[in-house]
Amino acid sequence: MKLAYQDKKTPVHRLHPVCKIIWVLAVIAGSILINDPILLVLLFISTIPFVIIGKIVKEWGSFVKLTLWLSIFIAIINMLASQHGSHILYSSPMLPILGTINITLESIIFSIGMSIRLLATISAFAILTLTINPDDLLQTILLLKIPYRTVLTTSIAIRFIPCLFTDLDTLQSSLQTRGYQMAEGGFLTRIKRRAIIIPSLLSNSLERSIQSAEAMESRGFGSKGGKTFYNVIQTTRTDYFFIALSLSLFALFAIMWILRIGTYEYYPNITPIAITISYVSVALFLVLSAASPAIFSPLKKVIDLD
Amino acid sequence: MIEFKDLTFKYADSSNTALSNISLSINDSEFILITGPSGCGKSTLCRCINGLVPSFYGGEICGSVEVQNIDALRTPTKDMAKTVGMVFQDPENQLIATDVEREIAFGLENLGLPKTIMVKRIEEVLDTVGIDHLRHRQLSTLSGGEKQKTAIASVLVLHPEILVLDEPTSELDPKGAEEVIQLVKRLNEELGLTVILVEHRIDRVLQSVDRLIVMDSSEITYDGKPRGWINLAENKLPLVGIPPITHLSVELKQKGIDTKIPLTIKEGRQIFSPILKDNKWKKPIQTHPHKSKNITSCIAKARKLWYKYPDGAVVLKDITIDIFKGEFIALIGRNASGKTTLAKLLNGLLKPSKGKVEINGIDTTRTKVENLAKCVGYVFQNPNVHLFADTVEEEITFMMNNLGFSSKMIEESLDKELKQFNLEYCRYAYPRSLSTGEKQRVALASVLAAKPQLLILDEPTRGLDYGLKKNLMNYLIEYRKNGGTVILISHDIELIAEFGERVVLMSEGKIVADGNKHQVLANSLHFSPQINRLIQPFTKYGISSDILTVEEIMQGFK
Structure with a gap:
């Protein structure tokens, strides 16, 4: 199994690289600004439709498997190191240097929350890596007016x-x-x-x-005269829609953070989770954004003949 | 037209001339084959045609090279791209993009051509080269042959008048090599493209070329028709890699039978027909089937061996094999048949998924590969992966030091290996600065110095010229005289026919044939050598059907 880009010709693969980059940034922003475990779960779940539509379940699974192992490791360290929380589930006998180690319900829930945060981020990154053609990425970077030679050298490296x-x-x-x-x-x-x-x-x-x-x-690299491109990635209505959705997602997370809607207190006691209208709206929004590449008719990368 | 006039060239960091007084004219639409030993200047000559020499490499140059009335020595390579297309040896390192279509477009983009022209030209070249079905494929998923065809398409798309190919098949398996050669022939015949091909395995193309240029020590030693060279070269045949079928005519000539010189098996059957039908053959050569030897002399054995890679691909299926002391085993089979995996299991680099491998009675799962190094030496295909030290001397003593040899033993072994491999003159040289042949000798010496009982070589002859191959085989013969056992992985059937003993044929992870080389190679559709294919229609006249080499046929000749 290859953990690199393969063109599977799906709507996710056809999305403009800029869309996918903005979307990943939005997911990362969400996972940083929100710490409510339910919202983080929603955020993670929202990435899964991309995996299914993009036909990268196996490859993505390898990334997730690795993250799960990493999460377990982080969770164990956190449970042993964090002595906060009021519900003590286990108290170790007196240990030399370390003293008594308490494992609390709050630290377990906190560890789970952090693992989901990590999963959401890695999932988005995996989707980006597995569905962006490196050559398209190169062209996207060129839009930032970085010299072609520099970009090509980096790409080859x-x-x-x-x-x-x-x-x-x-x-x-x-x-x-x-x-x-x-x-x-x-x-x-x-x-x-x-x-x-x-x-x-x-x-x-x-x-x-x-x-x-x-x-x-x-093969003529460095020839005088203008450089042309064979493949010009066209921006379509779906791309604009997707960018708008990702930016709205960004804004939503920022507003939630400012209004402290997505914040969740783990310590000293876990806050009871109440499903409010904000959860429902966020969930709807996430599902919509995740399904958008499939909702729209498949895009075709058109060779610009102008 | 290409015109070299008194060209002499020396690389900037070298004291030797790479090309000496080269004068050469190549006409339009000619198909030229250039051959000669490694380091003789073939690649340098090719690089002069598109200006890589001197503009890319630098160095001292005198004389002139004119290519279609362009001064190639004073024109930057990028500006020569429209006239000369150049394809290199390694299919991997000359590709830039990630998929076939964009790879082909790369040169057109560099020339700044409008997209309408690009689309048209890419369509044309995909059809011409016959890779239309690959157009959207990722380059990483292509076979070596497909990658080389993509490289050819990516230079053809610039509409060059001349196509230069520098050993394009040396990194490919026989099937990939054959595909590339057939394509090049077709391009010359149908498009009238001037083709300049550098190739060691000349038997593949000799019959198709208009002219043969042979180089040695930076000079052209022959320039003319291929058959003319064979007549000329017959006195020093052991040094040149002519096809066995052609070699037979030279041997017969030395016995007083003058025949025409065949370049293909078909020609050979016509030319040799009167001789092969003449019922004067000695009784058929007795071949010796592979016998089970005493189990106590077994150096390595595998039992019910399975191997699965982490990605789930099962590459070895239920392999059982015994390797006896003193044997010379050739491991053959198509690409991905499991040869290298089996070899890596036999020296402990890989551990079995199921089953057992024992080296001298030691289960490989119970010890580290470093500890098995005393018994098993492994020579990789690329000699560069053997080179870690600063001098040849240090490189040869490296393994002995690792294995804790005494200083007296190291000293003795070092002197012996330096002498045997003719490396005394470069004892203090930096190994990576040596030529291919020298590097390979250093790699082999560095492994053999530690006196392993079993030596495994993974395709050591790929890309080597005939002289270097012959030298390598002579070293192996010497090693076996001292009690060594050899496992050679190779696609080179002619070499195995000449030097092998026991042949193990693998397919899809299984051993499908195991026995004496005559049993395995004779009458095989895909794996029989040229001479065996030649004699098949004549076996009814008394000639043995399991003859494999020129030497064997001459032994039976009264």
Whole structure:
């Protein structure tokens, strides 16, 4: 399974990269400004339709699985470290240095809330990574008037990252098959022993970049005259609608934060959750925004022939 | 027309000349094959045609190169792109975009062409190269052959008059290589494109080219028709990689039988027909089927071995195999048949998902790969992944130091390996600055110095010229004389026919044939060598049907 972009030709893939970037920023803003666990759950759920419509369930699942493990780790640390909360579920005997450790209901609920926050953010990022064509992203960045050479160089450098990992793996295997003990000794010794790979890794990368540069020059890179683009991503009505929705989402979260609607007190006692009209409206809004790529007729990336 | 006049070139960081007094004329629509040993100047010659030499590399140059009346040495490469299309060796590193269509568009975008023209040209080139079905595919999902075809399309789209291909098949498996060569032939025949192809495996193209240029030590040593060169080269045949079918005619000539020189099997059957039908063959060569040896001499064994990659792909299915001391085993099969995975399980780099692998009685799951290094040496395809030290000497002693050899043993082994691999002259050189052949010798010496009992080589001959291959095989013969066991993963059937003993054929994660090379390779539709294919219609005249090499056919000849 590839955890990189694959063109699956879905409405999510066809959305303008700018739309997806603004949407991700809105989800991140939401997960920062809101700490009500129910709203955070809604926020996370709102990303799932994108996953289904974008046909990236398996790939997205791998991101989520990793986040869940990370969440469990964070939750355990939080439960052990945070001694706040009034409902003590377990109290450890006196431990040297640490003293008594109390595990409270509030710290458990807080950990769950934080995990959902992390899940929502990672989910949005995963959708972005899995559905944006790197070449489209390059063109989007060009809209910010960053020089083409800089953007292309960055894009190629990013494309080479998987090659770098493959190289690293092969070089490590080569060292192992020659009896080199990389995992021997303390932390610093291990780092030092692994450092032997760096010159070879750099050398391989340098050779690769020279070959790329040769190929680019041979295909007219840097020629005088204006640079044209084969694919021009057109902005459609759906894109505008989606941007408007994402910006409204932004505004909604900001208003909720200012009015303290989405804030939730975990300590010293968890606040009882009451389903109010604000929840219902937020939920509706999120579901609408999540379903929007499918609601509208599928967009077609049209080659601009003008 | 391309015109080289007295061209001499030296790279900026080198003391040797890369090209010496090159004078050469290439006419429009000619199909030229350039061959010669690694480091002889073939690639440099190609890079002069589109100005990469000297404008990209720099160096000292004298003489001139004119390409379609353009001074190629004083014209930037980017401006030569419309005249000369250049395709490189590595299919991975010459691609820029993420999908096929945009990759092809890259050059057109650089030239600033309007979109209407781009659309038309891309459509045309997709059809011409025959990759229309790949147009929306991500480059990362393409096979090596498909990537090379995309690279060819991405230069053809600029409508060059000349297509230069620098070893375009050296990184490809046989199927991918064949596809690329067929495409190049078609482009020359149908579009009248001037094609300049650098290639080591000349048997693939010799029959299709108009002219052959052979280079050695920065000079052109032959320029003319391919058959003319074979006549000329017959005295030093061991040094050149001519097709076995052609080699046979030279051997027969030395026995006093003068025949025409065939370049293909079909031609060979016509030319050799009177000889092969002549019922004067010695009795068929007795081939020796692979016998089960005493189990105590088994160095490695796998039992009911399964391997599944983390992504769920099952690449090995129920493999059981014994590797006996002193054997030379060739592991063959199509790409993704599980050869490399099996090899990595046999040295402990991978651990079985199910089943068991034992090296000298040690279960690989119970020890680290570093600890198995004493028994099993592994040579990777790319010699660069073996190079970590600052000098050749340090590189060779690296493994011995890791395995705790005494300083006396290290000293003795170092001297022996330097001598055996002819590396004494570059003992203190930086390994990465050496030539391909030298790097490969260093890689092999660095592994063999530690005297492993079993040596696994993963496609070590891919991209090597015939001379380097022959040298490598001679080193392996020497290693086996000293009791070593060899497992060679290779697609090179001719090489296996010549040097192999036991052949293991893999397909879709299973061993489908395992036995003596004559049993496995003879009469095979896909894996039989040229000579075996040649003799099949003549077996009724007494010639043995499992003959694989020129040497074997000559042994049976009265």
